[in-house]
Amino acid sequence: MNKAGLRNLAGYMIAALIIWYAARGVSWGQLLDVERSANVWMFAGFSTVGFLCWFIGETFLYSRLFSYVHSRTRPLELLPTMYSVYFLQIVNSYVASGALLLFLHVRRRIPWLMSGFTLLFQGYLDAVLFAALVLMAIALVPTSPIRIGLGVAAVVLGVGCFIASFWLLWGAWLPSRTWLGWLYKRPSMESFRNATFAQYLELMTIRFLIILGAGLTLYGQFVSFHIGISLAQTLAMTPFVVAIGNSPFSPGGIGTTQLAFTMAFARFGSKESLFALSLAVSAFGLLVRIPLGLVIGDSLMREVVEIRSGSSAEYRLG
Numbered sequence: 001m002n003k004a005g006l007r008n009l010a011g012y013m014i015a016a017l018i019i020w021y022a023a024r025g026v027s028w029g030q031l032l033d034v035e036r037s038a039n040v041w042m043f044a045g046f047s048t049v050g051f052l053c054w055f056i057g058e059t060f061l062y063s064r065l066f067s068y069v070h071s072r073t074r075p076l077e078l079l080p081t082m083y084s085v086y087f088l089q090i091v092n093s094y095v096a097s098g099a100l101l102l103f104l105h106v107r108r109r110i111p112w113l114m115s116g117f118t119l120l121f122q123g124y125l126d127a128v129l130f131a132a133l134v135l136m137a138i139a140l141v142p143t144s145p146i147r148i149g150l151g152v153a154a155v156v157l158g159v160g161c162f163i164a165s166f167w168l169l170w171g172a173w174l175p176s177r178t179w180l181g182w183l184y185k186r187p188s189m190e191s192f193r194n195a196t197f198a199q200y201l202e203l204m205t206i207r208f209l210i211i212l213g214a215g216l217t218l219y220g221q222f223v224s225f226h227i228g229i230s231l232a233q234t235l236a237m238t239p240f241v242v243a244i245g246n247s248p249f250s251p252g253g254i255g256t257t258q259l260a261f262t263m264a265f266a267r268f269g270s271k272e273s274l275f276a277l278s279l280a281v282s283a284f285g286l287l288v289r290i291p292l293g294l295v296i297g298d299s300l301m302r303e304v305v306e307i308r309s310g311s312s313a314e315y316r317l318g
Contacts, residue, residue, distance in 0.1 A: 011092060015255030022258040023275055030272035031279075034225065038276070043224035047284045050217025055086060057210035061203065062100065062122070068199050069118050069191040070108050078103065087292035089285075090252050113188040121191040122203065128160035129204045130239045133211065137236035144236035145264050164200065167192045214242055225277045227269035237264060245285075252289070254282045 059075050059082045066073040084099035097119055104115035134153035137146050166180070171193075174181030184193060215238035222229050244260040245253035261278035262271055 011251050012254075015250045018250070018255030019258050022255075022262045022278075026272045026275050031276050034273050034276040035280075037226060038280075039224040043221055043280060044284070046217050046220030046224065047281070048288075050214060050220075051284075051288050053213035053217065054210060055082065057206060057213065058082065058085075061206045061210070064206065065118070065122055065191075065203060066104065066108070068195060068203075069121070070104065070110055073108075077107075083292045087289050090289050092251050093246050111188070114190055117188050118191040121195065124160065124163065124192075125200065125204050126207055127156055128164070129207055129211075130243060131156035131160060133208075133239045137239065141232050141236040144233055145267075146237050146240050149240070167195070168197055168200075211238060211242055214238055221277060221281065222269075225269075225273055225280075227265070227273055227277065229265065229268040233268065240264060252282065252285050254286075257282050 059078055062082070063073045063075045063078050066078070081099050081103040084102075085096045088096040088099055100119055101112065101115045104110040104118060105112055110118070131153040134146055134149050135157065137144055138150055138153075167184075171180065171184040174184060176182055176185055183189065212235075215235040218238060218241060219229075219231050219234040222234060241257075241260060241264075244256045247253055247256045250256045258275060258278040261274045261281075265274050268274075
């Protein structure tokens with residue numbers, strides 16, 4: 001626990017350093033002027049809708065994923081776990097994913113390794129979707145700053161399509177004595193092996209709708225701070241902002257969000273306006289997540305105790 005606490009403290013210290021770097025040249029007086037002129041109620045309204053879009057959308061997304069790969073999972077059944085996920089994002093996204101692993105391990109009796117690969121499968125689909133959205137944004141909005149990611153997005157999409165072809169088309173035909181054939185037949189790779197193309201499309205469509213909601217929310221936040229950026233430019237940059245906000249390297253996207261706003265959107269608004277907005281986004285994210293800890297504290301601890309006290313074979317790595 002001491003080591004974990006030190007790691008978390010280090011994460012916040014790094015985030016603080018990034019914020020300091022992003023804030024260079026911005027005074028407290030400028031920030032206060034921006035905050036006074038902003039439409040706080042509009043910002044709060046759009047941010048609340050955006051948060052609910054993410055929360056409800058991801059609850060449905062993971063319920064579909066777990067239903068396809070393991071056993072039927074209703075969104076309401078997953079709700080307490082999603083409270084945990086969103087609260088633990090205050091630490092970082094890796095720790096937050098641990099709540100989903102707990103759900104699969106304790107409630108579905110899925111081995112740890114298989115549970116991890118189930119979440120990795122969704123991460124893989126997200127990466128492919130993000131790459132495709134970046135390429136689409138570059139094609140539709142050529143003047144978008146996201147154009148700098150053209151090469152990376154193309155490589156990720158190409159590798160993602162190759163991986164999909166392996167699991168969907170030709171992996172099953174490989175002999176077990178080959179490395180790829182052995183990988184295909186590993187029990188822990190159940191999510192990759194059993195998913196169908198239709199399930200790929202459904203899970204990616206759900207994630208796309210979540211990202212679209214995030215883009216519309218972001219545009220509303222820009223408007224509330226009087227930052228002159230078009231809806232098209234905002235939607236084009238949304239995959240980048242979402243990726244930064246879910247970065248595993250900073251707690252709740254704090255620090256990376258400030259750097260992304262002040263650099264990626266520099267030509268659309270003043271630095272003080274962009275920095276003030278980024279602080280408001282991070283502060284709102286903390287304010288809506290902290291109360292969730294009061295809701296899920298007892299249930300999360302019960303699951304941890306259940307794991308620590310369990311000694312049967314069903315709790316072993318498979």
